[in-house]
Amino acid sequence: MIKAVLFDLDGTLCDSDTAWSIAQNETFQRLRKRYPYVLEEAITNAWTTVHQKLFQQLDAGKCSMAAVRDSRFQCLFEELGLPTDTVMQELNDFFCSRYITSLYLYEDVSVLEELHAYHVGIITNGAHDEHTDSQLSKVRYLGLSERIQSLTISGEIGVRKPNIEIFKVACERADVLPEEAMYVGDTIQNDIVGANRAGMTSVFINRKSEELIPQIADEQPDYSISNLQDVLPYLKHKQM
Numbered sequence: 001m002i003k004a005v006l007f008d009l010d011g012t013l014c015d016s017d018t019a020w021s022i023a024q025n026e027t028f029q030r031l032r033k034r035y036p037y038v039l040e041e042a043i044t045n046a047w048t049t050v051h052q053k054l055f056q057q058l059d060a061g062k063c064s065m066a067a068v069r070d071s072r073f074q075c076l077f078e079e080l081g082l083p084t085d086t087v088m089q090e091l092n093d094f095f096c097s098r099y100i101t102s103l104y105l106y107e108d109v110s111v112l113e114e115l116h117a118y119h120v121g122i123i124t125n126g127a128h129d130e131h132t133d134s135q136l137s138k139v140r141y142l143g144l145s146e147r148i149q150s151l152t153i154s155g156e157i158g159v160r161k162p163n164i165e166i167f168k169v170a171c172e173r174a175d176v177l178p179e180e181a182m183y184v185g186d187t188i189q190n191d192i193v194g195a196n197r198a199g200m201t202s203v204f205i206n207r208k209s210e211e212l213i214p215q216i217a218d219e220q221p222d223y224s225i226s227n228l229q230d231v232l233p234y235l236k237h238k239q240m
Helices: 016-034 040-059 065-080 086-101 107-114 135-141 164-173 188-198 228-239
Strands: 004-007 119-124 150-153 181-185 201-205 223-225
Touching (some): 107 228, 135 150, 150 164, 164 188, 181 188, 223 228
Parallel strands (some): 004 119, 004 181, 119 150
């Protein structure tokens, strides 16, 4: 019997991709106004390179998501050969602010109002601090704090999805066994693999209509949906 329904945040409950694109484009425009001789392509390439390097360090456990966030613009300016002055910090602050204010919840998040019989929570990778660009700030900004009973963030726990420890902690906070929890996420590697290995019921929310071709058993979700409302019939089925 399912007693808890837990969700990923980015790409599952909110459209973070669109928000990121808006913040990125507007920040790049500001950068070029200050340094018009820097080509847009050079900025884009440097930004990609910086994030690849930082996320490699993150995945290797050499730094935190907060450290990635706080160092990305310094690394960008160094990559572009620009002075790491006040402009760098101004752009960093603008990016973070523009990103969070561009976030919005998907309409089907209304399903949360229909899950009163369950413990509802969020498991997400990211920073757990008071910074504008943290998962904690995003949850508050989106008004989700009042709609969930638990929030488990990798920056607080010290491990990232798909590590099963973060799923175990979330289940402990919900006071349920893993087999009593359903987890809904939009990525196979982080969400479905992690939930499966933790022993939870895994649900893949396929918002991009991706073709699902599992390479290993852990990549196969128990259910695949295109709308969060579709979890309701599966929940009823699991209760039978």
